[in-house]
Amino acid sequence: MRHGAVALLLVVVFLGGCALFVGPPVAEFDIRPLVVYAGDRVDLDASRSDGSLVDYRWEVAGAIEHGRTLTTSFAEPGIYSVKLTVEDGQGRTADVEHAVTVYARSGTRLFTEDFSDGTAALGRWPLDPTWAVQGESSIESIHGSAGYVLYVNSARATYHRRATLLDLPPLRVGQKLVFSVRAMPLQTQEEHTFLIAPGRASMDLPPASLPYYVFSSTYGGSAIVEPSAAGTATPHPVVFTPPVYEWHTYTLSYARGTFEFSVDGALWLAGTMEADPSRGGPSWLVLGDESLTEACQTYYDSIVVSVEE
Numbered sequence: 001m002r003h004g005a006v007a008l009l010l011v012v013v014f015l016g017g018c019a020l021f022v023g024p025p026v027a028e029f030d031i032r033p034l035v036v037y038a039g040d041r042v043d044l045d046a047s048r049s050d051g052s053l054v055d056y057r058w059e060v061a062g063a064i065e066h067g068r069t070l071t072t073s074f075a076e077p078g079i080y081s082v083k084l085t086v087e088d089g090q091g092r093t094a095d096v097e098h099a100v101t102v103y104a105r106s107g108t109r110l111f112t113e114d115f116s117d118g119t120a121a122l123g124r125w126p127l128d129p130t131w132a133v134q135g136e137s138s139i140e141s142i143h144g145s146a147g148y149v150l151y152v153n154s155a156r157a158t159y160h161r162r163a164t165l166l167d168l169p170p171l172r173v174g175q176k177l178v179f180s181v182r183a184m185p186l187q188t189q190e191e192h193t194f195l196i197a198p199g200r201a202s203m204d205l206p207p208a209s210l211p212y213y214v215f216s217s218t219y220g221g222s223a224i225v226e227p228s229a230a231g232t233a234t235p236h237p238v239v240f241t242p243p244v245y246e247w248h249t250y251t252l253s254y255a256r257g258t259f260e261f262s263v264d265g266a267l268w269l270a271g272t273m274e275a276d277p278s279r280g281g282p283s284w285l286v287l288g289d290e291s292l293t294e295a296c297q298t299y300y301d302s303i304v305v306s307v308e309e
């Protein structure tokens with residue numbers, strides 16, 4: 001009896017084991033480390049997959065690799081797809097896909113511009129053709145520490161702006177994007193709008209892009225303008241009227257759902273916003289002088305975009 005019971009148990013265990021092997025494969029993998037920065041070593045481990053597996057096929061940001069484990073890295077911040085497909089001896093497959101968010105380390109400078117190469121810099125700041133006509137801005141040399149600067153001159157009744165495309169990184173909790181620009185508005189007459197827009201996702205100002213800073217005499221001063229998901233724009237007034245013919249350093253920083261605006265290192269306005277820049281992606285950095293009257297001008301210099309803690 002006892003031997004029979006043991007034999008039966010062994011048969012059950014054996015069949016149970018068999019049942020595991022004949023079941024369909026299961027794909028799963030782990031990613032280490034849990035928080036990934038650009039350039040870091042990343043270990044992918046498919047040991048948690050199940051089945052009598054003969055192949056582990058990885059698709060990492062579009063590239064194909066094989067092996068139960070894989071060491072890789074991501075040179076640039078962003079959100080990447082990693083897909084694992086496992087195959088067993090019977091040719092059956094299973095797959096699983098995870099997104100890997102790759103962050104920039106705090107302190108990383110994403111962008112710098114001081115126009116030091118003179119007129120060549122204009123090539124990095126194309127005109128927005130929907131807003132301006134050619135020839136109304138230039139690189140000028142200013143004696144002293146400023147050197148070359150971008151001079152935006154809306155010399156007739158039109159809006160004028162130049163923009164460069166940035167690829168913003170996703171933000172880890174605790175990180176913020178910081179945009180800093182040195183600027184000097186030259187005139188502040190009616191309808192003169194001096195603009196720093198460090199985060200419109202396109203020139204069409206779609207919903208969920210970042211807020212931007214404007215000075216407009218029409219509105220009686222400065223404002224952070226927040227595009228909403230509904231397509232409207234909410235102004236947050238800033239108690240600050242930039243004097244003409246004077247340099248100021250304007251700094252906008254964004255974290256998840258919050259923004260701060262500083263002038264010359266002093267905080268002028270902080271608030272919450274609807275837009276969430278934490279996923280990063282393509283974004284325009286816009287410098288403009290938007291005017292419905294003649295001869296509104298602004299100088300720009302020393303632009304830095306960085307990720308800070």
Ligand SMILES: [Ca+2]
Pocket residue numbers: 114115116146147148149301302
């Ligand atoms: Ca300069």
